[in-house]
Amino acid sequence: MTDWKTTQCLRQISSRTGQSVAVKPKWGFFGTIFNVILEQINDTKSAYNQISELVGNQIVDEKVVIDF
Structure with a gap:
């Protein structure tokens, strides 16, 4: 549990100082594959x-008369 609190503390400090914080991917490998297939x-x-x-649009109906 100490490790989790340390990580949480470091994230809070990093976000306060404006540094970027690594975020865990939301879906993981299979979610990425799913999103690629969906795209x-x-x-x-x-x-x-x-x-x-x-x-x-290229096919003209035979009933339509075009006057030139």
Whole structure:
């Protein structure tokens, strides 16, 4: 328990003096992998939506008459 109090004390002193304090990663290894996969899924969805929109804008409905 003394070790924990020493660490806590050092963090408080460091934060008061404006020094950066090392923070334990929130999720660890598996959380990092999960976040990378989640980013890839979101990027893929975004790219698919952008491509679908571009393709949809290029296709002209046959019922629409374009006057030049």
